Amino acid sequence: MGWPYLLTPLIPVAVVMEILGAPATAVFAASALGIIPTAALMGRATEELAARSGPGIGGLLNVTFGNAPELIIALFALGQGLQEVVKASIVGSIIGNMLLVLGAAMLAGGIGRQKQSFSRTSASIQTTMLMLACGALIMPAIFELVEGKGLPAPGAEALHYGGTVEHLSLAVALVLIVTYVIGLFFSLKTHRDLFNPEYEEEDTWGWSTRKSVIALAIAGVLVGVMSEVLVGSITEASESIGLSEFFIGVIVVAIVGNAAEHWVAVLVAMKDKMDLAVNIAVGSSAQVALFVAPVLVIASFFIGPYPLALVFNGFELGAILLAVLVGNHVTADGESTWFEGVQLLAVYFVFGLAFYFA
Numbered sequence: 001m002g003w004p005y006l007l008t009p010l011i012p013v014a015v016v017m018e019i020l021g022a023p024a025t026a027v028f029a030a031s032a033l034g035i036i037p038t039a040a041l042m043g044r045a046t047e048e049l050a051a052r053s054g055p056g057i058g059g060l061l062n063v064t065f066g067n068a069p070e071l072i073i074a075l076f077a078l079g080q081g082l083q084e085v086v087k088a089s090i091v092g093s094i095i096g097n098m099l100l101v102l103g104a105a106m107l108a109g110g111i112g113r114q115k116q117s118f119s120r121t122s123a124s125i126q127t128t129m130l131m132l133a134c135g136a137l138i139m140p141a142i143f144e145l146v147e148g149k150g151l152p153a154p155g156a157e158a159l160h161y162g163g164t165v166e167h168l169s170l171a172v173a174l175v176l177i178v179t180y181v182i183g184l185f186f187s188l189k190t191h192r193d194l195f196n197p198e199y200e201e202e203d204t205w206g207w208s209t210r211k212s213v214i215a216l217a218i219a220g221v222l223v224g225v226m227s228e229v230l231v232g233s234i235t236e237a238s239e240s241i242g243l244s245e246f247f248i249g250v251i252v253v254a255i256v257g258n259a260a261e262h263w264v265a266v267l268v269a270m271k272d273k274m275d276l277a278v279n280i281a282v283g284s285s286a287q288v289a290l291f292v293a294p295v296l297v298i299a300s301f302f303i304g305p306y307p308l309a310l311v312f313n314g315f316e317l318g319a320i321l322l323a324v325l326v327g328n329h330v331t332a333d334g335e336s337t338w339f340e341g342v343q344l345l346a347v348y349f350v351f352g353l354a355f356y357f358a
Contacts, residue, residue, distance in 0.1 A: 004040035004263060007033050011222060018229045024236035031230040032256045038226065039069050039259035041219040045212040046264070065216055067093070067284060067292055069223045070257030074296050076231040078304040084152065085234060085249035086296060086308060091316040092254025093288045094134070095351060098327035101258070101265050102281035103344030106330075109269030109277065110338030118274040120334030126282040127328040129183055133289035134320050136176055140169045140310040141317055152313045154246045154358040161309040169310040170301070173294030180290035230256075247355050250316070258284065278331060285327075315358050319351050 014030035042065045070093055074086045109116050144165050145151055207215070230253075238245045243252075255262070269277040293310070300308035312320070326347055330340050 004037045004259065006037075008037045010034040011037070011226065014226060014229050018232070023240070024233040025240045027229060028233040028237035031226050031233065032252060035069055035073075035223060035226045035230065035256045036259045038219045038222040039256070040263050041215055042068065042223075043259075043264040045207065045215040045219070048207040048212045049209065067258070067287055068220060069227070069259070070254070070288075071292050071295065072220075072224050073227040073230060073253060073257050074292070075299060075303065076227045077234070078296065078300050078308065080231055080234075081305045082231065082234065082245065082249075083300075083304070083306075083308055085245050085253065087310070087312055088246050088249030088316065089253045089257065090288060090293045090296070091312060091320055092250035093258055093292070094130075094285045095250075095319050095323040095348065096254045096258055097281050097285040097288070098130075098323045099344045099348035099351070100255070101262050101284070102278070102327060102330070103341045103348060104262065105265040105269035105274075105277040105281060105341070106336040106344065107338050107341030108266045109272065109274060110336060110341060113272070114337075116269070116272060116274040116336050118278045118331075118334055118336070120332070122275065123278050123282060123331040123334065125187075126279070126286055127324070127331055129179075130282065130286040130289060131324050131328060133176055133179070133286060134324050136172050137289055137293060137310055138312065138317055138320065140165050140172060141312050143168055144309070144311045151317075152311060154313050154315055154355075155244050160306050161311055165309045165311060166307040169297050169308065172310060173297040176290045176294045180287070180294075183286075183290065243356075244358070246313075246315075246358065250319075250355050251352055274336060282327065282331065285324075315355060319355075323347070323351075 010030045011034040014027060014034045017027045017030055046065050070089060074089055077086045077089070106116070141151060144161060148161065148165060234245060234248060234253075238248050265277045265280040268280070297308050297310060300306075326344065330336070330344060
């Protein structure tokens with residue numbers, strides 16, 4: 001079953017605590033931990049499907065359903081007006097997948113092996129797409145820095161930037177979504193072979209397609225419940241434990257929302273399937289930048305007090321750029337070792353320290 005499922009009892013515990021009006025810190029902790037087994041269930045179901053469809057389509061399935069918890073959490077946060085938490089979670093997901101998930105996969109998979117190999121071409125395409133997407137994401141912030149009020153402070157709770165940068169953010173979101181759709185056509189149709197190298201047949205997959213789909217549906221419902229409880233306790237919990245909403249969004253929410261990628265990427269890396277592990281980690285970051293962030297921008301015009309402007313603070317901008325550059329460099333040679341995993345994890349922890357003291 002795996003360790004994430006040991007946290008399953010926290011799902012009803014979090015709901016009961018919310019109903020009984022327990023302290024916000026306890027509710028937040030229980031709901032955050034309660035999301036992990038539901039995300040792991042999504043990961044297990046998609047891994048079963050990925051085993052029959054190759055690392056390209058399998059990676060797409062994993063990042064799609066793996067990012068579902070984060071998207072659901074962010075939608076609830078938008079409804080509560082927690083715009084800065086949403087932006088922090090976007091950044092946290094990008095850097096978390098590029099540094100924490102990829103680093104953990106390289107470390108776990110590299111132990112006991114001289115090196116592991118994966119497709120340089122596939123990794124290069126995904127990291128290039130991610131770099132271009134992140135370049136687009138930071139343009140509204142640069143616009144606001146030059147033409148508007150400047151960048152927000154890390155501790156800012158709610159900022160309304162006005163029409164111009166909001167409309168610019170919407171236009172950028174539409175461009176990114178179109179690019180994402182074209183990228184799917186490229187990876188799943190015209191250049192399918194690049195993203196679907198062959199693996200030897202395995203007989204370890206016991207779930208049927210129907211069972212996997214049912215598991216995904218159940219996990220999605222549970223994630224929605226946990227997300228509502230989690231978001232409802234963020235503000236009060238952050239004040240109680242002395243952490244900023246920025247830190248909670250960029251580290252805590254991003255980690256629990258992406259627990260599926262963490263679990264599955266490490267699992268497949270340990271089986272020496274680094275193509276799939278890299279597709280999950282880098283592909284998930286790219287999907288957040290190209291799809292999740294734009295969807296949240298568009299949704300914010302209908303959910304919450306005002307539209308979401310893609311104006312990130314200085315720490316977020318620096319983290320995105322550095323994480324993408326580091327990840328691109330590490331994957332450029334198509335090989336990985338456990339020490340490269342350690343280096344990626346070290347960069348992530350340095351970012352975490354900076355975010356904590358911000």
